[in-house]
Amino acid sequence: MNSVSIPLPHGVPLDGPAHHEDAYLRIVDLTKRFGAFTALNRINLEIRKGEFVCFLGPSGCGKTTLLRAVAGLDQQDEGKIFLDGRDVSHAEPSQRDFGIVFQSYALFPNLTVDRNVGYGLVNRKWPRAKVAERVRELLALVGLPDQGNKYPLQLSGGQQQRVALARALATSPGLLLLDEPLSALDAKVRIRLRGEIRALQKRLGVTTIMVTHDQEEALAMADRIVVMNSGRIEQVGSPEIIYRTPETAFVSDFVGHMTFLEAQVVAPGKVDVGGLVFTVADSRGFQVGTRVKLAMRPEDVKTRNIDADTPNAFEARIENLAFLGAFCRASLVPLASPQACISADFSNNAMRDLGIAIGQIRRVAFPPEAFRLFPLEAGEGCI
Amino acid sequence: MSTGLALLASVAAPRTIRGERQVAGISIGALCVILILIIALPLWSLLSKSFESMDGSFVGLDNYLTYFTTPTLFASLQNSLFVSAVSTAIVIPLAFAYAYALTRTRMPAKGMFYALALLPIFAPSLLAAISLVYIFGNQGFLGFLLMGNSVYGPIGIIMGEVLSTFPHALLILVTALSLADGRLYEAAAALGTSKARVFWTITLPGARFGVVNATFVVFTLVITDFGVPKVIGGQYDVLATDAYKQVVGQQNFSMGAVVGMILLVPALIAFVVDKISKRHQVALLSARAVPLEPPVNRRLATIYLLFCLAVGGTIVGSYGVSVWASFIQYWPYNLAFTLNNYDFSNVEPSGWQPYFNSLTMAALVSVIGSALVFWGAYLIEKTKAFPRGRAVAHFLAMLPMAVPGLVLGLGYVFFFNASWNPLSFLYGTLALLVINTLGHFYTVSHLTALTALKQIDGEFEAVSASLKVPFWRTFGAVTVPICAPTILDISVYMFVNAMTTVSAVIFLYGTDSKLASIAIVHMDEAGASASAAAMATMIMATAIGVKLLHIILAHAIFNRLQRWRRRAIA
Numbered sequence: 001m002n003s004v005s006i007p008l009p010h011g012v013p014l015d016g017p018a019h020h021e022d023a024y025l026r027i028v029d030l031t032k033r034f035g036a037f038t039a040l041n042r043i044n045l046e047i048r049k050g051e052f053v054c055f056l057g058p059s060g061c062g063k064t065t066l067l068r069a070v071a072g073l074d075q076q077d078e079g080k081i082f083l084d085g086r087d088v089s090h091a092e093p094s095q096r097d098f099g100i101v102f103q104s105y106a107l108f109p110n111l112t113v114d115r116n117v118g119y120g121l122v123n124r125k126w127p128r129a130k131v132a133e134r135v136r137e138l139l140a141l142v143g144l145p146d147q148g149n150k151y152p153l154q155l156s157g158g159q160q161q162r163v164a165l166a167r168a169l170a171t172s173p174g175l176l177l178l179d180e181p182l183s184a185l186d187a188k189v190r191i192r193l194r195g196e197i198r199a200l201q202k203r204l205g206v207t208t209i210m211v212t213h214d215q216e217e218a219l220a221m222a223d224r225i226v227v228m229n230s231g232r233i234e235q236v237g238s239p240e241i242i243y244r245t246p247e248t249a250f251v252s253d254f255v256g257h258m259t260f261l262e263a264q265v266v267a268p269g270k271v272d273v274g275g276l277v278f279t280v281a282d283s284r285g286f287q288v289g290t291r292v293k294l295a296m297r298p299e300d301v302k303t304r305n306i307d308a309d310t311p312n313a314f315e316a317r318i319e320n321l322a323f324l325g326a327f328c329r330a331s332l333v334p335l336a337s338p339q340a341c342i343s344a345d346f347s348n349n350a351m352r353d354l355g356i357a358i359g360q361i362r363r364v365a366f367p368p369e370a371f372r373l374f375p376l377e378a379g380e381g382c383i
Numbered sequence: 384m385s386t387g388l389a390l391l392a393s394v395a396a397p398r399t400i401r402g403e404r405q406v407a408g409i410s411i412g413a414l415c416v417i418l419i420l421i422i423a424l425p426l427w428s429l430l431s432k433s434f435e436s437m438d439g440s441f442v443g444l445d446n447y448l449t450y451f452t453t454p455t456l457f458a459s460l461q462n463s464l465f466v467s468a469v470s471t472a473i474v475i476p477l478a479f480a481y482a483y484a485l486t487r488t489r490m491p492a493k494g495m496f497y498a499l500a501l502l503p504i505f506a507p508s509l510l511a512a513i514s515l516v517y518i519f520g521n522q523g524f525l526g527f528l529l530m531g532n533s534v535y536g537p538i539g540i541i542m543g544e545v546l547s548t549f550p551h552a553l554l555i556l557v558t559a560l561s562l563a564d565g566r567l568y569e570a571a572a573a574l575g576t577s578k579a580r581v582f583w584t585i586t587l588p589g590a591r592f593g594v595v596n597a598t599f600v601v602f603t604l605v606i607t608d609f610g611v612p613k614v615i616g617g618q619y620d621v622l623a624t625d626a627y628k629q630v631v632g633q634q635n636f637s638m639g640a641v642v643g644m645i646l647l648v649p650a651l652i653a654f655v656v657d658k659i660s661k662r663h664q665v666a667l668l669s670a671r672a673v674p675l676e677p678p679v680n681r682r683l684a685t686i687y688l689l690f691c692l693a694v695g696g697t698i699v700g701s702y703g704v705s706v707w708a709s710f711i712q713y714w715p716y717n718l719a720f721t722l723n724n725y726d727f728s729n730v731e732p733s734g735w736q737p738y739f740n741s742l743t744m745a746a747l748v749s750v751i752g753s754a755l756v757f758w759g760a761y762l763i764e765k766t767k768a769f770p771r772g773r774a775v776a777h778f779l780a781m782l783p784m785a786v787p788g789l790v791l792g793l794g795y796v797f798f799f800n801a802s803w804n805p806l807s808f809l810y811g812t813l814a815l816l817v818i819n820t821l822g823h824f825y826t827v828s829h830l831t832a833l834t835a836l837k838q839i840d841g842e843f844e845a846v847s848a849s850l851k852v853p854f855w856r857t858f859g860a861v862t863v864p865i866c867a868p869t870i871l872d873i874s875v876y877m878f879v880n881a882m883t884t885v886s887a888v889i890f891l892y893g894t895d896s897k898l899a900s901i902a903i904v905h906m907d908e909a910g911a912s913a914s915a916a917a918m919a920t921m922i923m924a925t926a927i928g929v930k931l932l933h934i935i936l937a938h939a940i941f942n943r944l945q946r947w948r949r950r951a952i953a
């Protein structure tokens with residue numbers, strides 16, 4: 001078991017199910033060092049056939065190193081990799097079975113789109129007509145029919161990315177590896193290609209791993225997300241699980257926006273933040289008296305229909321308002337705990353209806369399910 | 384759409400590619416063996432020979448002791464240091480000003496002036512000396528300018544070296560000065576900085592590494608040059624002519640080896656300085672730098688125009704004198720036109736053969752060299768297997784940078800002339816001249832190839848591997864076509880240098896493999912200056928012709944084969 005340094009009460013393994021015979025890709029205790037730097041620290045992971053998995057994390061977290069180890073482009077120092085039941089730990093890249101798309105696309109600039117897509121097919125001594133047919137099929141599949149005679153530089157970034165995808169899929173690999181494939185593209189194109197890649201992957205059923213540092217991209221595309229940090233896996237789970245129930249402070253901070261407050265468990269299901277006591281639905285087994293980090297998402301704030309029975313209601317002053325387009329992010333200072341500062345998102349609708357403005361004192365609430373508790377690390381103060 | 388689902392089933396199981404590692408391993412091994420044979424072992428022979436007596440027994444530092452205690456030999460060292468220092472001190476400021484004019488002013492006809500100044504690169508350094516003899520020699524029309532001093536000696540050597548090394552310094556300084564961040568100058572102007580202060584605080588520091596580099600390059604070129612002192616040195620002995628006399632004249636290999644080792648010193652210092660300065664240079668120009676637009680200043684442009692006219696005119700004029708002299712009857716008494724001097728059989732037993740030998744040699748070096756260098760650089764830069772082997776190959780490829788041609792030539796004499804060497808049958812053949820020249824010019828070509836390869840997407844090999852295409856196919860289908868202009872550059876560089884080189888091959892030629900540049904030395908020794916000038920003119924014309932062909936060919940390649948570089952279809 002890798003990843004998390006805290007003792008977890010329920011003992012749930014974070015890597016997903018321990019060992020399945022049906023895993024298409026199985027990574028066991030994988031470690032990779034670059035000199036004194038440990039890029040991958042005993043990684044264990046299983047990916048099922050047909051799954052779309054995202055490796056998500058900040059730069060330097062090891063996600064690309066892990067992808068390259070799976071591809072055989074960087075040899076691991078320790079550990080094993082099984083692909084479709086076959087031990088490929090020490091196999092050359094050409095002896096594994098994958099297609100890969102890089103951030104730079106790595107399209108051969110001196111070859112036409114047709115020849116790029118057919119690059120891996122020509123080597124199979126297929127008749128020319130069969131190659132041409134297959135290339136045509138693939139270009140139609142990625143939505144680029146009739147572009148075969150152009151050179152890569154004559155295409156837009158999004159089109160180049162599709163060609164790279166077609167080339168990677170041409171040999172029908174069992175595993176598709178995508179290394180930050182969308183990060184070099186404009187925001188609009190990125191969002192469109194996101195959907196197209198996902199739809200294509202579903203249709204072909206090809207097991208896919210995508211590396212990304214963009215949490216939104218991972219949430220939107222993946223069946224499962226592998227959140228990584230400093231060479232370790234922090235959490236593995238569906239986008240919903242990762243977003244709703246982050247297992248570590250890192251995951252909760254990296255995925256989505258989170259307010260962290262220093263708090264103390266004062267009774268089962270009750271935490272105290274500088275005099276303000278909140279009821280939490282899941283106190284994750286923290287003992288009474290433990291100092292913890294209390295986390296909540298800004299969008300979980302409740303501003304309407306608060307009455308005497310609403311749990312966790314409190315009076316707060318609106319200190320600051322930042323207009324962020326679809327909503328406004330406010331900084332709330334609870335009157336009962338003036339040291340704390342909580343982010344809260346108000347829809348434009350609420351802003352207008354309730355006439356929210358800086359300096360106001362409002363009654364707000366966070367439902368007990370909105371809170372997550374994390375251990376307070378040594379020397380860590382309030383955020 | 385059903386095609387998608389059919390896709391996965393439609394492709395047969397992929398064939399696994401075996402032998403990729405083996406091919407890479409064998410290639411890297413072969414490259415190492417070749418480089419050891421053509422570079423490392425000859426240098427080792429030179430080193431060990433300098434510690435041996437004439438009969439081959441180890442004598443420690445005896446040879447060095449003899450060298451430094453023999454006044455005539457030690458005087459050559461002092462002479463060499465003197466002419467090298469003075470030549471460098473003259474060339475660097477001149478080349479800096481010339482380069483400044485080409486990069487930082489709005490002087491007209493910059494391209495023409497650049498081309499004029501590069502002329503000496505296309506001729507053997509011998510030609511500069513031959514011209515100086517015509518101009519300032521006993522029958523020279525400007526001899527009076529020397530005020531009674533003889534051109535045969537340090538004056539002639541320095542003038543000749545200044546002429547022949549000028550373009551080498553210019554190339555480096557133009558590169559250094561063209562890397563300027565316009566924002567720095569705008570900031571200085573906004574702060575009201577004086578022109579002199581801008582020069583001393585921005586321009587010069589920016590070009591500092593170029594200046595240091597050029598200084599060492601020129602110093603090394605001068606101290607190891609054989610051609611100029613051979614023709615115009617007279618009784619003034621320098622290290623390069625000493626090495627020749629010791630080895631060819633007296634067959635004293637040990638003493639020749641000592642001279643060779645001494646000649647290695649400045650080049651080694653230059654190599655180390657270059658390494659250090661490169662380490663510091665990296666952050667000098669950021670990707671966000673704004674190119675500098677020279678300000679409009681008519682007066683300044685005119686001054687620099689006059690300066691460039693003077694310098695460029697002197698270079699072209701000097702070389703032109705030899706060309707002219709090669710076409711006239713008898714200098715300075717009969718100036719009638721003639722082609723007699725081009726009938727080399729009058730003065731050279733083998734007639735035109737040396738010229739054709741040079742042509743053959745240069746063509747072979749150019750073709751074999753560019754292929755070997757590029758394949759080697761590709762293996763070193765783009766393959767992943769055998770990191771140690773690749774590191775060794777890279778080190779060996781970088782070695783000739785620190786080794787002047789004369790020194791490498793001496794090493795070849797000791798290595799390939801040794802009776803125990805099974806390769807000694809090569810001695811005196813054209814093949815050995817090809818090998819030697821290839822080794823001599825390996826490093827610059829290797830660096831050029833590496834630079835081009837580094838600019839190619841590093842993931843091409845990874846993509847090929849994922850598609851189960853062996854790397855050599857991608858090399859042929861993608862890398863070579865993309866790098867075609869660079870490969871052409873390398874082959875022309877090798878050709879031109881093979882045509883003009885003299886210092887290494889002077890020790891190695893045989894009766895059947897005499898080169899044009901060596902024939903020039905012999906004709907000059909025999910007093911047939913006009914024929915020597917004619918042969919040198921032939922070399923220069925050929926080298927320039929090849930360069931022009933290169934420019935035309937590069938243009939054609941760029942326009943046709945490299946159609947993919949253009950963003951829009953024409």
